[in-house]
Amino acid sequence: MSEVDxxxxxxxxxxxxxxxxxxxxxxxxxxxxxxxxxxxxxxLPGDLVYPNExxxxxxxxxxxxxxxxxxxxxxxxKAFGAVNRHPLGRVITIAYYSLVKTKDYTPMPASFAQVAxxxxxxxxxxxxxxxxxxxxxxxxxLQQRVRMAPIGFELLPPKFTLTELQQLYESILETELDKxxxxxxxxxxxxxxxxxxxxxxxxxRPAKLxxxxxxxYKQFVERGYSFDL
Amino acid sequence: MSEVDxxxxxxxxxxxxxxxxxxxxxxxxxxxxxxxxxxxxxxLPGDLVYPNExxxxxxxxxxxxxxxxxxxxxxxxKAFGAVNRHPLGRVITIAYYSLVKTKDYTPMPASFAQVAxxxxxxxxxxxxxxxxxxxxxxxxxLQQRVRMAPIGFELLPPKFTLTELQQLYESILETELDKxxxxxxxxxxxxxxxxxxxxxxxxxRPAKLxxxxxxxYKQFVERGYSFDL
DNA sequence: AGGGTTATTGTTCATTGTACACCAAATAAT
DNA sequence: ATTATTTGGTGTACAATGAACAATAACCCT
Numbered sequence: 001m002s003e004v005d006x007x008x009x010x011x012x013x014x015x016x017x018x019x020x021x022x023x024x025x026x027x028x029x030x031x032x033x034x035x036x037x038x039x040x041x042x043x044l045p046g047d048l049v050y051p052n053e054x055x056x057x058x059x060x061x062x063x064x065x066x067x068x069x070x071x072x073x074x075x076x077x078k079a080f081g082a083v084n085r086h087p088l089g090r091v092i093t094i095a096y097y098s099l100v101k102t103k104d105y106t107p108m109p110a111s112f113a114q115v116a117x118x119x120x121x122x123x124x125x126x127x128x129x130x131x132x133x134x135x136x137x138x139x140x141x142l143q144q145r146v147r148m149a150p151i152g153f154e155l156l157p158p159k160f161t162l163t164e165l166q167q168l169y170e171s172i173l174e175t176e177l178d179k180x181x182x183x184x185x186x187x188x189x190x191x192x193x194x195x196x197x198x199x200x201x202x203x204x205r206p207a208k209l210x211x212x213x214x215x216x217y218k219q220f221v222e223r224g225y226s227f228d229l
Numbered sequence: 230m231s232e233v234d235x236x237x238x239x240x241x242x243x244x245x246x247x248x249x250x251x252x253x254x255x256x257x258x259x260x261x262x263x264x265x266x267x268x269x270x271x272x273l274p275g276d277l278v279y280p281n282e283x284x285x286x287x288x289x290x291x292x293x294x295x296x297x298x299x300x301x302x303x304x305x306x307k308a309f310g311a312v313n314r315h316p317l318g319r320v321i322t323i324a325y326y327s328l329v330k331t332k333d334y335t336p337m338p339a340s341f342a343q344v345a346x347x348x349x350x351x352x353x354x355x356x357x358x359x360x361x362x363x364x365x366x367x368x369x370x371l372q373q374r375v376r377m378a379p380i381g382f383e384l385l386p387p388k389f390t391l392t393e394l395q396q397l398y399e400s401i402l403e404t405e406l407d408k409x410x411x412x413x414x415x416x417x418x419x420x421x422x423x424x425x426x427x428x429x430x431x432x433x434r435p436a437k438l439x440x441x442x443x444x445x446y447k448q449f450v451e452r453g454y455s456f457d458l
Numbered sequence: 459a460g461g462g463t464t465a466t467t468g469t470t471c472a473t474t475g476t477a478c479a480c481c482a483a484a485t486a487a488t
Numbered sequence: 489a490t491t492a493t494t495t496g497g498t499g500t501a502c503a504a505t506g507a508a509c510a511a512t513a514a515c516c517c518t
């Protein structure tokens with residue numbers, strides 16, 4: 001094989017860190033590999049990129065095949081390309097993360113042969129390939145991003161309570177926040193609309209329900225902000 | 230050509246946005262392409278990644294071949310992989326940016342056939358491939374990064390004045406800063422050491438020279454900070 | 459009716475950000 | 489030598505933001 005030919009003995013893939021929030025913890029959607037290498041191990045969902053497919057399209061395809069979801073938040077993080085990261089050849093992978101509302105997620109039975117399931121981010125077992133490293137990098141990026149734009153809302157159902165929102169931020173940022181200060185800050189942004197509805201069926205004082213103001217939300221995503229907590 | 234084969238009719242490259250600072254403006258090092266496609270156009274320095282070469286190693290190699298510099302600040306930004314971004318085939322590229330002290334830069338005559346030269350970032354002409362887009366993304370990342378860690382120092386000579394430092398931040402962030410507030414903030418970090426030396430040969434009151442405290446610098450790079458200006 | 463659980467609300471103090479103007483020290487020009 | 493020109497260096501008052509902190513309200517369950 002000539003030098004020039006060997007430039008083309010390579011492929012690229014996408015891997016997608018799909019984050020979800022179950023109301024109290026940040027989760028990631030992992031598949032169990034059904035074939036070697038790393039058969040039986042947990043891994044990030046991913047696939048080779050088709051020859052005529054854009055990278056982002058490939059990431060969207062992986063997401064849709066696994067969850068049936070389209071049009072969700074998706075962001076590239078970076079490329080991982082260590083020479084020996086894939087045992088079968090030179091494969092560099094482009095890492096994406098996406099944010100999904102777990103309630104929208106309908107398991108796709110036949111799409112991937114593999115079983116997909118939610119796992120808590122922290123204290124995670126060893127994953128296939130360099131996927132622990134990829135996951136860690138994506139989490140760092142999410143933590144940074146959530147301070148710059150209100151993307152955390154992508155993980156919540158349309159109606160939510162302030163406590164749910166706070167728990168989301170706490171689980172993303174891995175920190176505890178002061179309840180009163182959090183509320184003061186988030187409400188002062190005029191990003192939330194009070195729905196004048198209450199939780200029902202809870203065995204304690206019911207909380208108000210909010211949704212976010214779509215216009216303000218777009219502004220914040222585009223212009224960014226500094227959300228120090 | 231079968232579907233499977235066509236997965237391997239692809240290649241990946243690195244492109245390096247090399248930033249420099251001439252004392253008043255942020256610059257980027259561009260080459261003039263000596264061969265098609267885009268012959269004669271300005272482009273980012275880049276190259277295909279060798280089969281047994283890590284991505285970062287490739288970026289370092291491109292930088293060294295062009296400038297003779299090793300061990301300078303280098304950071305991956307993201308991958309660019311639109312299907313038709315390269316007219317000769319499917320080539321995705323991984324973008325890096327690096328920060329160099331222009332005084333250290335010794336032009337490499339024979340290394341690349343192309344001519345390399347510094348260009349001001351703003352009001353840049355049209356570059357080859359999607360390099361305008363890549364450059365723009367790298368600049369955005371630099372702007373974010375410089376607020377989180379003191380990496381701006383990588384662009385300055387070992388001894389510098391506070392005014393030079395301020396002009397660096399102003400040219401990176403494309404904004405004007407208040408002199409007194411800037412000095413108050415930067416000095417309060419205990420990141421700078423007063424060298425008890427003065428500028429010489431300037432036609433005005435000479436400024437004090439500073440260097441940065443290596444220990445503090447490392448701490449800030451690792452732990453990060455919030456540098457709101 | 460009372461216990462359990464979570465929701466909601468405001469003030470004080472410390473810290474940080476922001477706006478702003480004058481004198482000092484060097485060279486250059488006359 | 490005097491003056492002009494240029495950039496360096498410094499402090500204060502006010503506003504805004506961040507941080508710490510605890511008592512009452514509303515629902516369900518028994």
